[in-house]
Amino acid sequence: MSATSTARRKAPQEQSLWKTLRPGDVVVVVAVVALAVVLWSGSHLSAAKVTGAELVRDGTVLRTFTVQELDTDANYAFESLGYHYTIRTGGGRIRFAAADCPDKVCVQTGWIDRPPQVAACVPGHLLLRMTGNSDGVDVNNR
Amino acid sequence: MTFQQPLRRTAAVFVALATLLAACLGFTGCNAGVDYTKYTYQFYGTFDTLVQIVGYARSQSEFDYYSKIGEQRFQALNRIFDIYSTYTGLDNAKTVNDNAGIAPVKVPAELLALVKQSIDWYGKTGGKCNIAMGPVIAVWKKYRDLALADATKAQVPPTAELQEAATHCDLSKVIVDDAAGTIYLEEKGMVLDLGAVAKGYACELVAQDLQKAGLVSCIVDGGGNIRIVGRPADGIRQRWGVGIQDPNADTSSDSSAVSLDIVFLHDESFVTSGDYERYYMVGTTRYCHLIDPVTLMPARYFRAVAVSYPDSGIADFMSTTLFLLPYDEGRALVESIPGMDAIWIFDGNTMKMTDNIKQYMKTAGGGSSSMP
Numbered sequence: 001m002s003a004t005s006t007a008r009r010k011a012p013q014e015q016s017l018w019k020t021l022r023p024g025d026v027v028v029v030v031a032v033v034a035l036a037v038v039l040w041s042g043s044h045l046s047a048a049k050v051t052g053a054e055l056v057r058d059g060t061v062l063r064t065f066t067v068q069e070l071d072t073d074a075n076y077a078f079e080s081l082g083y084h085y086t087i088r089t090g091g092g093r094i095r096f097a098a099a100d101c102p103d104k105v106c107v108q109t110g111w112i113d114r115p116p117q118v119a120a121c122v123p124g125h126l127l128l129r130m131t132g133n134s135d136g137v138d139v140n141n142r
Numbered sequence: 143m144t145f146q147q148p149l150r151r152t153a154a155v156f157v158a159l160a161t162l163l164a165a166c167l168g169f170t171g172c173n174a175g176v177d178y179t180k181y182t183y184q185f186y187g188t189f190d191t192l193v194q195i196v197g198y199a200r201s202q203s204e205f206d207y208y209s210k211i212g213e214q215r216f217q218a219l220n221r222i223f224d225i226y227s228t229y230t231g232l233d234n235a236k237t238v239n240d241n242a243g244i245a246p247v248k249v250p251a252e253l254l255a256l257v258k259q260s261i262d263w264y265g266k267t268g269g270k271c272n273i274a275m276g277p278v279i280a281v282w283k284k285y286r287d288l289a290l291a292d293a294t295k296a297q298v299p300p301t302a303e304l305q306e307a308a309t310h311c312d313l314s315k316v317i318v319d320d321a322a323g324t325i326y327l328e329e330k331g332m333v334l335d336l337g338a339v340a341k342g343y344a345c346e347l348v349a350q351d352l353q354k355a356g357l358v359s360c361i362v363d364g365g366g367n368i369r370i371v372g373r374p375a376d377g378i379r380q381r382w383g384v385g386i387q388d389p390n391a392d393t394s395s396d397s398s399a400v401s402l403d404i405v406f407l408h409d410e411s412f413v414t415s416g417d418y419e420r421y422y423m424v425g426t427t428r429y430c431h432l433i434d435p436v437t438l439m440p441a442r443y444f445r446a447v448a449v450s451y452p453d454s455g456i457a458d459f460m461s462t463t464l465f466l467l468p469y470d471e472g473r474a475l476v477e478s479i480p481g482m483d484a485i486w487i488f489d490g491n492t493m494k495m496t497d498n499i500k501q502y503m504k505t506a507g508g509g510s511s512s513m514p
Contacts, residue, residue: 137404
């Protein structure tokens with residue numbers, strides 16, 4: 001019985017609070033909710049998005065490839081630790097197309113087109129890696 | 143100081159909503175997302191592969207501290223398991239090989255344990271993954287190197303050369319003396335090759351070290367030997383996402399086919415053996431590095447096999463074993479080992495998998511990173 005009485009006493013107060021809301025209050029509510037959504041989605045709902053690719057040697061970025069460059073059919077020549085490489089782009093992808101390194105694992109890795117994919121050349125200490133958001137994949141098997 | 147009624151009401155609503163927002167963030171664990179950032183460190187120089195450490199830390203400097211621990215441990219283990227180089231003051235796998243038929247060698251505890259484990263699991267799994275196959279693997283490597291240097295010289299090793307090498311691959315002649323801490327190859331010409339087991343074993347030890355040091359949310363990826371520690375510390379996800387690579391990436395013209403599926407895991411390892419990175423072609427026939435100890439030829443049942451199991455060392459051993467076993471035999475073997483799962487990728491990219499892992503696969507079973 002006492003709980004019911006409490007509820008009866010509180011109801012009119014809550015109703016009166018909402019009735020006092022003015023247009024300015026609504027603006028504040030919308031602004032706060034919008035801010036919350038933007039902050040949350042910005043930090044946690046990172047949809048897959050390719051921003052480009054990087055050619056890296058021992059942690060140093062030697063060359064950045066833009067999305068436009070990945071979309072364009074082209075070959076790029078690089079040299080690293082005495083080995084010579086042809087890096088190919090096209091169709092939004094990138095790969096080691098040719099190399100004179102001993103094991104050719106870099107070439108045989110083939111195309112990569114989305115983060116966190118990598119193509120690695122151990123003898124030349126070269127690494128091709130896609131950049132951007134990874135759409136829930138932290139690492140790929142190899 | 144007093145406020146007029148509308149202003150006070152507005153302030154109250156703002157404070158209430160801000161509190162609600164903060165409470166929601168706290169309830170869903172988003173605080174962790176604010177505190178922890180995902181970092182990646184990639185390095186060369188160990189196990190003839192690229193090693194990646196992916197982990198959540200509170201700052202770049204904190205992550206650098208952990209990744210340096212991981213890199214140094216990888217370097218130490220690489221020296222111990224190395225069969226190509228000797229190091230001053232260290233008796234490693236090469237020392238054992240150099241003393242084949244001569245004398246037992248006292249070795250570091252990690253090498254002793256890996257050899258013991260490999261012999262033990264060889265006996266339990268039908269004898270496919272043999273760490274004493276060094277002479278045969280060396281023959282294949284010689285012909286692969288020749289072909290990769292000059293495709294016009296590509297050829298299959300002569301049967302006689304392979305069979306002669308195979309006469310020095312008897313695992314029962316690898317003698318481990320636990321008490322003395324020694325390994326002895328009884329016969330001249332024997333060669334340990336730890337390529338099928340060392341990376342996974344190293345990943346396991348490094349992961350354990352990092353966990354003890356305080357990095358409790360990370361992935362240690364040693365050339366595809368993936369060892370996962372904990373859950374992602376972003377406050378959102380319960381499981382890490384591991385992409386399954388398309389074995390046809392080399393020749394595929396369909397860019398959307400690169401990832402076959404995603405497996406969502408925590409506190410697990412995921413190790414793959416495949417024919418698509420280390421191989422050479424003779425005409426139109428592919429010859430990969432995974433050699434059947436009976437036929438002395440590369441196995442051709444699958445493009446790749448991935449094994450999921452808590453211990454990365456065992457998963458590495460088993461991924462090679464399963465690659466060398468027909469599907470039915472391999473599946474029966476996996477199902478006899480509690481806690482182990484596997485995915486077989488066939489030519490044409492069809493996949494089969496053990497029942498348990500299917501639920502954790504995005505496409506095959508509707509799995510997601512939010513699964514408990």
